[in-house]
Amino acid sequence: MDTLLASLEILARWDVILALLSGAVGGVIIGAIPGVGPAIAIAILLPATYAMEPIVGLTLLLGIYGSAMFGGAIPAILINTPGTPVNALTTYDGYPMTRRGEAPRALSLAYGASFAGGIFSVVCLILLAPALAAIAPNFGSREIFMAALLGMVLVVIAHRGQHMAAGALMCFGVFLATVGFHAGTLTKRYTFDTQMLSSGIDLIVVVLGLFALSQAFYLLSGKDERTASPKLGKGLFSGLREVMKYPRVVLPSASFGVIMGIIPGVGEFLAQFFSYTLAQKTSKKPELFGKGSPEGLIASESANNAVPAAAMIPLLALGIPGEALTAMMLSVFYVHNVIPGPRLFQSQPEFVLALYLALGLLNIIALAFLLGATRPLLKVVEIPNRFLGVGILILSFVGVYSLRNSITDCGLAAAFGMLGLMLRRLHLPIVPVILGMVLGGIMEDKLRTSLIRVQSPIDFISRPIAATIFAIIVIAIAGHFFSLYRARRSARTAAASSSSTSEQTSA
Amino acid sequence: MSDEQFEVHDARDIIARPHRRAEIVYGIASFAFAIFLLSQIGNELVWKAGTPFTKQPGFWPVIAISGMVIFGAFEIVSTIRRNRRLEGEPIAGELLRWLKAVEYLIWFMAYVIAVPQAGYLPATIVFAAALAWRAGYRNAKGVLAAVGVGILTVVIFKSILQVKIPGGAVYELLPRGIRGFMIQYF
Numbered sequence: 001m002d003t004l005l006a007s008l009e010i011l012a013r014w015d016v017i018l019a020l021l022s023g024a025v026g027g028v029i030i031g032a033i034p035g036v037g038p039a040i041a042i043a044i045l046l047p048a049t050y051a052m053e054p055i056v057g058l059t060l061l062l063g064i065y066g067s068a069m070f071g072g073a074i075p076a077i078l079i080n081t082p083g084t085p086v087n088a089l090t091t092y093d094g095y096p097m098t099r100r101g102e103a104p105r106a107l108s109l110a111y112g113a114s115f116a117g118g119i120f121s122v123v124c125l126i127l128l129a130p131a132l133a134a135i136a137p138n139f140g141s142r143e144i145f146m147a148a149l150l151g152m153v154l155v156v157i158a159h160r161g162q163h164m165a166a167g168a169l170m171c172f173g174v175f176l177a178t179v180g181f182h183a184g185t186l187t188k189r190y191t192f193d194t195q196m197l198s199s200g201i202d203l204i205v206v207v208l209g210l211f212a213l214s215q216a217f218y219l220l221s222g223k224d225e226r227t228a229s230p231k232l233g234k235g236l237f238s239g240l241r242e243v244m245k246y247p248r249v250v251l252p253s254a255s256f257g258v259i260m261g262i263i264p265g266v267g268e269f270l271a272q273f274f275s276y277t278l279a280q281k282t283s284k285k286p287e288l289f290g291k292g293s294p295e296g297l298i299a300s301e302s303a304n305n306a307v308p309a310a311a312m313i314p315l316l317a318l319g320i321p322g323e324a325l326t327a328m329m330l331s332v333f334y335v336h337n338v339i340p341g342p343r344l345f346q347s348q349p350e351f352v353l354a355l356y357l358a359l360g361l362l363n364i365i366a367l368a369f370l371l372g373a374t375r376p377l378l379k380v381v382e383i384p385n386r387f388l389g390v391g392i393l394i395l396s397f398v399g400v401y402s403l404r405n406s407i408t409d410c411g412l413a414a415a416f417g418m419l420g421l422m423l424r425r426l427h428l429p430i431v432p433v434i435l436g437m438v439l440g441g442i443m444e445d446k447l448r449t450s451l452i453r454v455q456s457p458i459d460f461i462s463r464p465i466a467a468t469i470f471a472i473i474v475i476a477i478a479g480h481f482f483s484l485y486r487a488r489r490s491a492r493t494a495a496a497s498s499s500s501t502s503e504q505t506s507a
Numbered sequence: 508m509s510d511e512q513f514e515v516h517d518a519r520d521i522i523a524r525p526h527r528r529a530e531i532v533y534g535i536a537s538f539a540f541a542i543f544l545l546s547q548i549g550n551e552l553v554w555k556a557g558t559p560f561t562k563q564p565g566f567w568p569v570i571a572i573s574g575m576v577i578f579g580a581f582e583i584v585s586t587i588r589r590n591r592r593l594e595g596e597p598i599a600g601e602l603l604r605w606l607k608a609v610e611y612l613i614w615f616m617a618y619v620i621a622v623p624q625a626g627y628l629p630a631t632i633v634f635a636a637a638l639a640w641r642a643g644y645r646n647a648k649g650v651l652a653a654v655g656v657g658i659l660t661v662v663i664f665k666s667i668l669q670v671k672i673p674g675g676a677v678y679e680l681l682p683r684g685i686r687g688f689m690i691q692y693f
Contacts, residue, residue, distance in 0.1 A: 220642060425605065
């Protein structure tokens with residue numbers, strides 16, 4: 001009870017409330033603009049939050065992270081263009097509903113499902129907190145090393161059809177984290193005798209380059225896509241109650257979101273895929289999926305919005321970010337000397353609880369804002385691509401230059417911007433670079449600490465938690481190879497049966 | 508969180524992305540870069556005599572670079588296979604698109620160099636107006652909107668949030684009272 005009161009006291013400050021409001025409202029607006037997205041906004045705002053207190057900065061960033069997907073549903077449903085990449089599946093059922101003249105119903109279903117997913121996730125987070133507080137202190141260097149390794153393995157596995165590219169990019173990220181003067185061994189690594197590289201490559205420079213500048217280059221070098229002005233009829237509240245009629249869809253989907261959010265390196269896409277597939281399999285009208293099924297829309301939105309709160313679990317409990325946005329938030333903790341991890345739960349439980357409550361509140365603010373402001377928001381959906389590119393370029397400058405007023409940093413960020421552009425154009429993932437950089441740094445640090453205590457490699461997995469995580473890694477890799485084998489075999493069978501069918505037809 | 512918008516025709520599309528033939532160019536370039544890094548292990552890393560390999564300062568970079576080389580080699584092989592199997596846009600067209608983006612990299616760097624000289628606010632106004640013009644918004648509405656975004660950015664970040672951006676060299680020419688004000692807020 002004391003912890004709850006202390007956390008409420010933290011949240012009751014005017015600067016925290018302001019950060020929460022501007023984060024939640026700003027997140028919805030950013031999410032509603034196709035081509036921006038929360039990653040870019042967080043990357044740009046990150047250096048500015050360094051001057052704020054941790055709770056203020058984190059609340060602002062959490063607000064953007066947690067509410068962007070609410071807003072992203074608007075263009076996905078109305079103009080068939082997802083506001084954020086994770087709203088892509090929402091277009092699949094949302095847009096057909098708009099074409100049937102059911103746009104308000106589709107939007108309110110999306111809002112209701114997002115809200116249900118978000119709140120479900122926060123409740124899980126609060127219920128899991130005591131268990132986490134009990135387990136987290138058992139995580140030593142070896143366990144955290146193993147958990148980070150698990151994250152890396154899952155990042156590669158999760159990129160279906162792009163494992164090699166994802167693996168190479170993740171290793172590139174690990175390499176980037178090693179560049180510069182290494183305080184542990186007092187040596188320089190890959191500095192090429194330059195001052196510029198001696199201080200290392202800052203995560204923010206890489207993040208801003210890969211996410212923000214690359215998107216600006218991408219938009220500016222492309223063309224403005226003319227979209228029809230979205231129109232909206234009456235009945236924006238109609239779907240809110242309807243969501244409650246589908247607990248069979250909401251609960252499993254939100255659960256998938258929570259599970260996938262907790263597992264480092266997996267994220268929204270797999271959560272959506274699993275929840276959507278399950279919803280379709282258990283539906284009485286599976287034929288409607290992809291043609292405007294309310295269940296499909298609910299599955300997609302409740303799964304993706306359950307991820308942000310759950311993604312905070314590995315970050316807060318172990319100090320391990322599961323995806324790019326939490327990796328960025330980790331740097332806010334570090335700047336303020338607040339080290340997320342096992343000790344945080346014991347030393348500052350009120351801080352942790354305040355973050356959880358902030359996550360719940362931002363869902364309420366986002367929903368209330370959307371119900372009142374969806375119509376004015378339709379204007380931001382129409383902002384032309386190239387104009388957005390101009391804006392992102394101006395904002396990216398603040399992010400990079402304000403770090404240490406270095407033109408070299410800006411040049412480096414621009415180079416990463418070009419790399420990000422190539423990756424975007426080739427549909428290759430950017431996230432593994434960021435996770436490789438963050439997890440690689442954590443792993444090297446924990447490995448060095450562990451090596452003092454271990455005599456042989458087997459000592460790494462001699463403790464129960466480390467052994468369990470190692471077993472999960474082995475199972476994940478074995479399971480992945482098995483699924484690849486099965487997919488190849490079924491493809492061969494399908495090819496053989498189609499060729500025999502065509503032979504019979506021609507005969 | 509991923510990073511690209513794409514059209515969804517099937518739920519599986521969200522976890523399996525379309526292939527582009529120009530991936531081979533990227534694959535070869537990144538592999539060559541990895542090989543270059545590998546060739547520099549002797550020069551760029553310190554190896555301490557009598558220290559086990561796992562405790563060497565170069566252990567972790569070697570792991571990372573080895574991963575880049577191994578995954579990079581397989582990436583090339585898998586891209587060649589996919590390019591044989593799948594149709595797609597010509598590679599040259601994609602390379603041109605990358606080159607086109609270099610122009611905006613130059614714009615960005617010009618802005619970066621201009622700020623310490625001309626000052627944050629003046630440089631941002633000129634940059635926003637010029638880039639909006641270049642991007643095709645050649646009317647008062649487009650240019651003024653871009654300038655508005657620029658001014659708003661300066662006011663939010665420099666005037667209100669007080670992010671660290673030094674005053675421009677040109678501010679030294681201003682009268683003392685205005686100079687201090689401009690350095691602090693714009």
